[in-house]
Amino acid sequence: MAGKDSGHLKTVRLWRDAALRARKLRTNLRQLTLSAAGGCPGAGAEQLDCPEAPQLVLPANIGDIEVLNLGNNGLEEVPDGLGSALGSLRVLVLRRNRFARLPPAVAELGQHLTELDVSHNRLTALGAEVVSALRELRKLNLSHNQLPALPAQLGALAHLEELDVSFNRLAHLPDSLSCLFRLRTLDVDHNRLTAFPRQLLQLAALEELDVSGNRLRGLPEDISALRAVKILWLSGAELGTLPSGFCELASLESLMLDNNGLQALPAQFSRLQRLKMLNLSSNLFEEFPAALLPLAGLEELYLSRNQLTSVPSLISGLGRLLTLWLDNNRIRYLPDSIVELTGLEELVLQGNQIAVLPDNFGQLSRVGLWKIKDNPLIQPPYEVCMKGIPYIAAYQKELAHSQPAVQPRLKLLLMGHKAAGKTLLRHCLTEERVEGHQGGGDKEKSYPPSAPPVSKGIEVTSWTADASRGLRFIVYDLAGDESYEVIQPFFLSPGALYVLVVNLATYEPARFPTTVGSFLHRVGARVPHAVVCIVGTHADLCGERELEEKCLDIHRQIALQEKHDAEGLSRLARVVDEALARDFELRSASPHAAYYGVSDKNLRRRKAHFQYLLNHRLQILSPVLPVSCRDPRQLQRLRDKLLSVAEHREIFPNLHRVLPRSWQVLEELHFQPPQAQRLWLSWWDSARLGLQAGLTEDRLQSALSYLHESGKLLYFEDSPALKEHVFHNLTRLIDILNVFFQRDPSLLLHKLLLGTSGEGEGEGESAPAMATPTPGQELLRATQLHHYVEGFLLHGLLPAHVIRLLLKPHVQAPQDLQLLLELLEKMGLCYCLNKPKGKPLNGSTAWYKFPCYVQNEVPHAEAWINGTNLAGQSFVAEQLQIEYSFPFTFPPGLFARYSVQINSHVVHRSDGKLQIFAYRGKVPVVVSYRPAKGVLQPDTLSIASHASLPNIWTAWQAITPLVEELNVLLQEWPGLHYTVHILCSKCLKRGSPNPHAFPGHHGCLLVVYNGPKSSLDLPGMRLGRGGGELLSQPRPEGVAEIICPKNGSERVNVALVYPPTPTVISPCSKKNVGEKHRNQ
Ligand SMILES: Nc1nc2c(ncn2[C@@H]2O[C@H](COP(=O)(O)OP(=O)(O)O)[C@@H](O)[C@H]2O)c(=O)[nH]1
């Protein structure tokens, strides 16, 4: 039994016990069991450790005893007079003693003895005379001794039926063994045989043979001679292959072949029709051995720990199977027919690659032993599978009620520069359809194709692209004007089809970065694996040649940009690799090394992020698709193309997914009154609907994510501020957002006037209750409103009551306005200027600031200047400045949203277009954004403060929460690469235009130790970017100062480079690195 697997062993033992029971039926013999008086306590192996051999005294008058058990006594000799005293003895048990040889007294008992058990002793030899005397012996157990050989006399025991010599040191068996023609059971397992003993081939009566655990290295062809063998153990015998003669062992019922390096079974294996149990575990099968499939009587099959990749559907032919072990293979899927094995009681599948279980798997209801862990299950979901077959059955039953892919739906985002042609394209694509399917009951809005309306901002429409297949696109038209940049990212989600629209008439190669490149960067930063296709509009305005050249140029420049980005990332990743190759000790000891002082853990994180960025590139479908919105044929071609992309199983596998009925019910419930009318639902409202749909809380999350990704609603599960909301009413949400981002004074004024016109009937807050205002009043009001509009567009300022006018159609209940304003704050679009934290404003008007509208270049500087003056010691103050730099792309709207996000942390703020001055308590802070200037100077966002050196912790304390807020926002951009540095305070103090950034990209760090080690000073060398790591690491111990390489050997106090305590959210601890592939 070489099988190392306890599970196997268990089964094996069951078999063996059954066999033993069968042959151990003894008649009612008179029995005596003796224990050594005052001998070693306890039993079993412990006794072997007893220092002194105990003495055993035989009682008197035992002449008629037939069975004597002297086992477990630590004996070295049998008691005196044993031979003569027991005239009738048939069975003698001496197991678990310390005999080194067979006691001569045994010979005296010879003529009657039929069973002798000397197992678990220390026999090194069997006395030939004693063996010869045991003429009547039927059963002999010599296992677990140290026998190097067996005497030839053993062959003379003509009545022997069972012989166990397992666990000895036998290298050969005596030839005479072949004379034991009555032998039914032979155990020679776990010896030192080097070949199959040919003597055994003569043993025609043999029914059970165990040769496991010997290095047989093969079996003789004529093993077929063992015609009677029913149970054959060949575990761990280094067989490699089986001879074809093996298949003639027609009586075989159980066969152990585990651990033998087998790769195949002989073709005729199927002849072993009596086989009930077959163990092929721990071999090298790469393919499921087809030769065993015709073995219809098989009840137990073990194929654990092989290299199987699939299971044939013919396995259903093994209709009597009770036990099937397939664990630890490489199986990717199971055949549907496996569910026909309804008798199965044990099914072990763990450690495979199974993602989907066959339909009706729940049919295997008898399975009691079920192991499935360590498989990448998605259908049914892993959690369901782990719970067991009844749960799988319930899940599948539910699934069976859902129509297959009832409503395949895809979110389609139209992106691109202003006037690229998105809106017209949307109208043309969607309307032709509507007309083409007249009277088809299409509920979509229909637009007059001739006159597309002026830009309404972001719009969402539903487009039934293929009515016959029920395929629908939810089209998001993401208005191109810059003013929408702040809100656009909310709509970019994974699993969507991104259509980047380019106006080919105005395109020139030099405009690539602004019209194509930057959009790709943005999408990639937000949704790293997004599928993008490029559509070129205005084809009618281009010559044939021009069209071709422009499309080709776009195609070429995309490839170049991709290559450039990937190479840049690879280079950066290599620097991390090199740094990792040195160990931390070394890296910290040599200040010139890249990532000097950065911990292994942080480096590995960074490496993982680079790896993630490199592995998750945009999937850009080339080539560029040219289209003229004036040409129905071209439009039709584009439609077909988009459809074929959507239908592509590998690009959008989800579209073909069968959805649980409950998910569909959940969706329907969201869009039913009364909740349909609400602007949004709280997560709890949604959870309640989920319960109605039969979705428990844990399953709700995936259902909502699905609805988000398929474009039906917005649900930001990763946003701490927004995850409590489910935005199912997209049209209204977008209407509201558009109000603030249209940036059109006349439109705003129009809305305000419209808002005031209905007023007067009640709400006393703003306008006096008058039935009809006089023309003079009207004018005054208009002027006032105009003033507000100006203030909004210049400074981003609006009072709450004006916001109410703007949102008039959406504000029904009195609390609606408050809820809406809170939402806008949570989205990072505006903050309240004068509302004390957490308290309602009593009476006075609340003013709101929309940072994306701030136009003044610099904030009022008094705050900052006052700060230093008040401290009165600006000359001794040390600068602390954290700089985030964004070499590839800067997330659109990030500065504006960040500006809102920090509001709860600061007071006395003053906002400029690119800078914010404020205080954290009494400590001044500055946040500044510097847009990129060419390739050499990327976009940067920095957070700064100052304090005197002894008080520098106050500056750290001031900026740390701001740093953490920024890190939170940046987590929305999993595909973004950026670095974080701490600028050298000495350089800043000197007013250097290009201060050194720790841990340095143009130089290196040198550390002056407090101890005796003197500082090294070597010329700087270029280092890879990185360094935000320093913020999340503890200050190095025993280091007082760090050298700034910018200005010779100027020393910077370590407190100016490392925070007093590491920041909580590390810039590179993106949880998205291990991206969820839930819906992919
Ligand atoms: N000739 C021509 N004009 C187009 C085409 N596509 C769009 N336009 C016009 O280009 C202008 C801008 O289109 P619009 O859809 O508003 O661009 P958007 O800002 O991307 O939504 C409009 O006047 C459209 O009529 C086209 O394929 N051919």
Ligand SMILES: [Mg+2]
């Ligand atoms: Mg438009």
